[in-house]
Amino acid sequence: MGRNTRKRRTPLAVKAMAATAALALGGGGLVWANFYASAHEPDHRSWGGNETKAAPARVATLSCPDVGQRLTDVPDAARRGVAAELAALDRQITEAYARLASTRDAQAKDPGFVQNAIVGPLKEKRGATIDRIRIDVQRAGGSFDAALSGLAACTTRDADQTTAGGQQGGGRQGGQQGGGQQGNGGQAGNGPVAADFVDITKVAPNVQGKPRATRNGSTGTFTTRCGVNANKNHNTDNVIVAPGVANGAHHLHDYVGNQKVNAFAGNQTFLRGGTSCRNRSDLSSYYWPVVRVQDGTRDFDQNADGGGKEGNVGRVLTPAQAEIRYVGSPVSKVVAMPQFLRIITGDAKTTTNGLANANAHWSCTGFETKVQLTAQYPICPQGSKVVRSFAFQSCWDGQNTDSANHRAHVAFADPASGACPAGFKAIPQLTMRLVYDITPPAVQNGQVKNAYAVDGFPEQLHKPATDHDDFISVTRDGLAGRIADCVNRGRNCS
Known part of the structure; x- marks a missing residue:
């Protein structure tokens, strides 16, 4: 099956939707919160309302190198242990993302909060997990690519980088986009958005x-x-x-x-x-x-x-x-x-x-x-x-x-x-x-x-x-x- 090769053009200037979604951890799990609203204006609007307040760009998600895709030499004896460590990497990202989504107020007050409180600690956890993968592989007689140790660090991405046309690797779909929404959208605040x-x-x-x-x-x-x-x-x-x-x-x-x-x-x-x-x-x-x-x-x-x-x-x-x-x-x-x-x-x-x-x-x-x-x-x-x-x-x-x-x-x-x-x-x-x-x-x-x-x-x-x-x-x-x-x-x- 073929794929549309036309790239979507993202408008350079659009109205930011002030009451789009953020994630907040609460008794019901992930719920609506004010994701892209101005730090100086309280969110009192419901999803889908008329939004006019322009908002600065905020971190939308985390981007972490996929260690599992790079593993090519894992002896059978190490497969189960390595799989458990790869699952730990996924769990660490999930937990870091939840923290990213539930600390918007702290992020607005401190420009270094995401790096110091989320991305930095995540790198340390990932580094230790990747090292355990190395030990499992080598203990079972396999070879470990030292370059994998350099995959511990994650980066952040803003909303513009997560749209269909802005995905890393190149978005391949075109057509009408239905608006230039900048938020993360979705009933739980982590998508989808209109551009999807x-x-x-x-x-x-x-x-x-x-x-x-x-x-x-x-x-x-x-x-x-x-x-x-x-x-x-x-x-x-x-x-x-x-x-x-x-x-x-x-x-x-x-x-x-x-x-x-x-x-x-x-x-x-x-x-x-x-x-x-x-x-x-x-x-x-x-x-x-x-x-x-x-x-x-x-x-x-x-x-x-x-x-x-x-x-x-x-x-x-x-x-x-x-x-x-x-x-x-x-x-x-x-x-x-x-x-x-x-x-x-x-x-x-x-x-x-x-x-x-x-x-x-x-x-x-x-x-x-x-x-x-x-x-x-x-x-x-x-x-x-x-x-x-x-x-x-x-x-x-x-x-x-x-x-x-x-x-x-x-x-x-x-x-x-x-x-x-x-x-x-x-x-x-x-x-x-x-x-x-x-x-x-x-x-x-x-x-x-x-x-x-x-x-x-x-x-x-x-x-x-x-x-x-x-x-x-x-x-x-x-x-x-x-x-x-x-x-x-x-x-x-x-």
């Missing part, structure tokens, strides 16, 4: 054609029907990235397929887990961050870790449709997926990492073959529904079911030719399409009302580019081989 939305009818077509199939290609499809998580199987863990760590994701996931997936599950647990799939031999786990409508309502996790306490608020939406399909390679046959293969597609931290690993695709029914968005959420016309879609990596290194950074063992095929990189084998490509009934948000005076957003780490500000999807391949009774055979024979199976 675009009227899809005003975006130029950007979907590029797929590589042409050759005589050696595998043109079949295999569909597995696993439901929409109507039974509300949720948790805030991530067993791939943070095994053994409760709330390792810091946001809520929908789970379909395997029903026994949490931070403490292992391969044998998966085999006993049962499945929501009609094909009882499909025990694979398919999980993704939930989408919420921020219309002022609360959900069951309003006061919970990974939910309202970390800025993920609003009503959790169950997809109207969830389509899971395996497709082939246009230029070669595929090999069966290995048992327990783990794949993460997309990047939950693109607001700070940039878009290099982004693989989010947002569209609307009736527009999917024309427009796919990465760095903005679509506002769909009347009668059209919001669509999230994912096309996973379809090339495997032939040896490993996971890797230290959870990326190196799989790869994307070349978008022009469809061929896998040297040393990789084509596997059935997992594709997912999630459809949601969402009342279109309204953008008025630079504010977005009744916004929707994907769950995420709080400092990532609910940006659409942070969307991602997770998969663990678990099959029995020869299903993996049957999927590959169906795809290779050019059949349409289910």
